Amino acid sequence: MNVSEPVTALLGNLNPQQRKAALHDDSPLLIVAGAGTGKTTTLAHRLAVLIARGVPPRRILLLTFTRRSASELQRRVGSLLAGLPGLTPASISQLLRELWSGTFHAVGTRLLRQYGHLIGLAPGFSILDRGDAEDLLGMLRTELNLAESGSRFPLKGTCLDIYSRCVNTQQSLSHVLAEQYPAQQEALDGLKRLFQAYSERKEVQQLLDYDDLLLFWQILVGDPATAPLIQSQFDNVLVDEYQDTNALQLEILRGLTPAGHGLTVVGDDAQAIYAFRGATVRNILDFPQHFPGATLLPLEQNYRSTQPLLDVTNRVIALATEGHRKTLWSERKEGSRPVLVQCLDEGEQADFVLEQLFARREAGTPFQRQAVLFRAAHHSLMLELELVRRGIRFRKFGGLRFTEAAHIKDMLAFLRFAENPRDSLSAQRMLQLIPGIGPKKAQQFTEQLWETSDWLSAWGSISPPRAATLHWPLFLALLRLLTAPPEKAGSLGTQLRHIRQFLAPLFEKKYDDHAARSRDLEQLEAIAGRFDTRSRMLSDLTLDPPTSLQGGAVADDDEDDDLLTLSTIHSAKGLEWDVVYLLQATEGSLPSEFALRDPASLEEERRLFYVALTRARDALYLLCPQRVYLSSRSRTDNHGLIARTRFLPDELVLELDVIPARTEPGLQDQADVPPVMSTTEVRGRIGRLWD
C-alpha cells in the first residue's frame, strides 16, 4: 500500500493490527476488538485516515451506540486531524460537523426527515418513546376490549416487548410467542388485532416509535426505487458496538451497501449484552458470510487494565459456553488483584464503598475517575442515600430518565401537540390533566379532532364539563398561543413558561411532592435554550434523554466538578475508570433472577459481568452482600443467605483478594435461633398488666 506522507503522520504509535485496520481499503472489514484494546483509538484513526485521503466527511456515516460515544469519537478524530498540515481548528470543526454520526435511531430520524416523503411520511412526524408507545398500546388495548376480565391479557409493557421483538428480530408473532412468551400464547389473536390497530393509529397520526425509525429506514434502503438515492450519499459506513446490532440493523447495512463496500464494523462478541432487545451475536459471528470477502482483524493487546485484572477477566469469559476464544494481555504487569468484598448487607456494602472512595481520593484518584456499577438501577439506592447525606455529588446513568417522569411528559405533551396536532396521544394526555375530564371525555374530544382540519374548530365550540369551567378557556388560550406563528408564540423558554404557569395549580392538587416536581419543570425550561427549534428539542429529548443529576438537576457535560459516576452496566459499555466497584455481585442480582429460566439469558448475564469487570484500569472491587432487602415477592428463601455470583466459582476466588464481612452473619441470623416462646405466652405476659 502506498501511504502518503500526511497519512503516515497520523498513525503515531498504533500497533501493527491497529495500523492495518486504520489503513484498510474499501473491502468489508470486521475488527474484533476485545475490551480495552484501543477500539475507539483505532476507529478514530480509520476515520482520520479516510478524511486525510480525501473522502468528504459528509460522505462518511458513523453509527454508534450512544450519542456520548459519537461525540467522543469526533473529539478524538479532531485532535488527530489537528496534527495534519494545512488544517486550522476552524476548518477541522467544520469537517467534523459535516460527518454523519449518531445512533442508528438518530441517523434514521435525520434520513427520514429528509427522504421520508418518498415513502409517504410527513417530515413533521413525532417520535414515541417507550412510555408513549406503551400508553398508545394501553389505550388500544382498552378500546379493543382485550382486557375483558376472565382472560388475562398481557400488560401494555409486555405487549410492547413482544411487538418490539417481532420487529427487531424480523420474526413472526407466533414464532416470537412460542420462543419467548410461552405463557402468552392464547393472546395470539388479540395481539394480532392490537398490533394492527397500533400500526394504523401511528399511521394516521404521523407517529413513529423507536422500532419504526429502523423499520422505515430499512424500507427506504431496501426498495430499488429509493435505495440508490441513499446509497450514493455515502462512501464509507462505520459501525461501532456491532455485537449489539439486530437483524433489522443488519438489513439496513445491507441496504446501504449490499456488497459491504466501504463498510467497517467493530465489536466484541464477548461483550454482547443487548439480546433482550433483539440484538443477535450472529451478526458479528457471521459477518464474513454476510459480506463475502471480508477481512477479519483481531485486537488483543489491552491498553486499559493491569495484567492481574486481566488474568481474572480472561478466566471469567473463558467459562462462557460459546464465542471466539481470545486472551487479552497487557504490558502493565504490575498491579493489585481484584478484591472480593464480603459484607453483611447493603448498609455495609455502602459503607465499604464510601470508605474506599475517600481513601482512593486521598491517594490521588479523584471521584470522577472512579465508578460504581450495578445490574439494575435500584441496586444503588442505599448508596445514593449515603452519598447525598455525605454531600458527594454524583451522576447516575441508567434507570428512570428525566423525561420519563409523568409531570415532564405532561409538559412535553403540549409542545408535541403544538408541533403535530394529529398526535392524539398528546391530546389525550393534555385533556386528562383538566379536572372533570377523564379517559372517556378525553377520547371523545380527540375523536372530534379527527373530523376537522384544525383543533380550534373542533374544541372551540365544546361546552366543557362543569368541573372544567375554570380551566377550559385557559387551556384553549394556551394552545392558541403555542400554535401561533413563532414570533407570537415566543422562544421555547417562553412557551414552556406559559405551560408551566397553566400546570402549576393543577399539579399542586395532583401531586404531594409538587415542590420537587415544579423544580423539574423549571429545569426543563432552563435546558430549552440549548435547542434551536421545538421539533429538534422534542426529537433530541426522546432519542437521547438527559440523565438526571443528584437532586433532580440535569447534568451538563461542560461541568468540571469532581463528579462520581454511578451507572448500570449496560450504560457503562465502552467506558473506563481507574477504580470500579461492582455492587451486588450475587445470585439473583447478577445473574438477575429473571435470567435464570433459559441458558441463553444466563450467558448474556455472564457477558454482562465480564463487561463490568473490564471497565477497571487499576482496581476492581466486587461486593457481595449476604443479605439484601427483598420485596414481598421473594418466597421461601428470603431468610437464607444470598450466594456469591455463580460467575465467580471457588477456583476463581483463589485468584482474588478477599475481605471478609465485618459482622458475622450467623450471629445475627434469626433463622438460626430456635423460637423461645409462642405469641400466646407473650400475650399472657402482657395481659398481666391489666389483670
Add this chain to the structure above:
DNA sequence: GTCACAGAAATTTTT
C-alpha cells in the same frame, strides 16, 4: 362519567 380508594399483581437492562 369522574374520582378516590383498595386490593392484587408485577417488578431488569435501552434506543
Add this chain to the structure above:
DNA sequence: TTTCTGTGAC
C-alpha cells in the same frame, strides 16, 4: 414501589 382493575360515592 408502581400499575392495573374493580367498587362505590358523587
